[in-house]
Amino acid sequence: MISEQKRQGSGLRAQGSELRAQNSGLRKALRITTDGHRAYVEACGAAKVVRPSRQPSMSRLRSFVVWVFEMLCESIGTTIWMAILALIQYGPDRGHYAHGYTGLLFGISSVVLIEFALTGYLLTTLLAAQFLPRDRWFFYPLASFGLYLIHSEIFFAFSGNRLLDREDLAIQIGGACIAFGLTLAGDHFRHSS
Numbered sequence: 001m002i003s004e005q006k007r008q009g010s011g012l013r014a015q016g017s018e019l020r021a022q023n024s025g026l027r028k029a030l031r032i033t034t035d036g037h038r039a040y041v042e043a044c045g046a047a048k049v050v051r052p053s054r055q056p057s058m059s060r061l062r063s064f065v066v067w068v069f070e071m072l073c074e075s076i077g078t079t080i081w082m083a084i085l086a087l088i089q090y091g092p093d094r095g096h097y098a099h100g101y102t103g104l105l106f107g108i109s110s111v112v113l114i115e116f117a118l119t120g121y122l123l124t125t126l127l128a129a130q131f132l133p134r135d136r137w138f139f140y141p142l143a144s145f146g147l148y149l150i151h152s153e154i155f156f157a158f159s160g161n162r163l164l165d166r167e168d169l170a171i172q173i174g175g176a177c178i179a180f181g182l183t184l185a186g187d188h189f190r191h192s193s
Contacts, residue, residue: 060130063190067129070186071122074148075112077178078171079105085170119158121151129183137191141183148176 083105116122128143152172157163 063129064126066186066190067126070129070182071113071116071125072109073182074175074179075109075116076105077182078112078175079108081174081178082108082171085174115155116151119151119154121147124151137187138184140187141180144183145176145180148172148179152176 113122124147125144128140128147132140132143149172152168152175153163156165156168156172161168
């Protein structure tokens, strides 16, 4: 329990199990309470309320689930982007899609996910999502953008294409922009609520 004596020079005085600020400005800015063993400080008014953080394991689990969703959406987004580029380059050809677009979309998306795994993109983005500092909202999305470009170049190089081939650049830039947008949305979701 906090002693009932007035703290000299601190501007705080004990009142039961609650610590009160003597100074009116400090009183408006802080609310300090105790449970007998620990003191809790909350910033009031225009300042942000300071609350205890969540358990680290739950935060990591939430981050992992968001990352899985981001990767699934990135593979589907990359597939849709490649289909749009194919339609622009070759024009609409309905003969190849007689069995439906849905099966084709998920089939190619599965191949894109396998490509993500083979080039190491899944591993590097998982490590980046878990361990990069999140104090700046754009840091992880920019890292994801760069990782997408690097790993797609690795994929195209192993596929037999020249390094930095202009024909692959549209797919790479479009896919990297999709990765940036999805990780930006994922970061917003991670930090909300």
